[in-house]
Amino acid sequence: MVEVNVVRLGLDSATNTYVVILREKDGPRMLPIWIGKPEADSILMEMNHFKRERPLTHDLCKALIGALGGALRRVTIGRVEKNTYFAEMHLERDGGMVEVDARPSDAIAIALRFAAPIFVRESLLNALDADAAAGTDAFLVTPHTEEMSTEQLKAYLATLRPEDFGKFSP
Secondary structure (H helix, E strand, C coil), X not given: CEEEEEEEEEEECCCCEEEEEEEECCCCCEEEEEECHHHHHHHHHHHCCCCCCCCCHHHHHHHHHHHCCEEEXXXXXXXXXXXXXXEEEEEEECCEEEEEEECHHHHHHHHHHHCCCEEECHHHHHXXXXXXXHCCCEEEECCCXXXXXXXXXXXXXXXXXXXXXXXXXX
């Protein structure tokens, strides 16, 4: 398994689907995973340290895991079948480990909230060749480092144009 970081989030203009881009921690290889809008919104909010008054689903998952005395130790994305990636959340509780099946988008959103490491099976990174990555036409969003208020986030999003994002190029 290779540790990866979430480096970008964007909208694939060819499919009008959101893409989360994972890059190996100490290398150039990347893995794009197409995800749903709610999960993309949740990941983006966490990347930008945007907090809502009431918890969203992934915030609730973090609260439930913590309230039950658990902690998320890592997320692994271990296989792909019929263009669908499969992930597992590795939870620790009372000295034991429990593996929970999850969609990668949900697992990533929760991992970001716990600051837990994300790992990808090396063969999945190897499967992505440079030609396939270069052909992905995605508008990409990179995270801000400072916290944003609701008004700041709305103002920022309102000013974005597709050409502001550029094209995906690893």
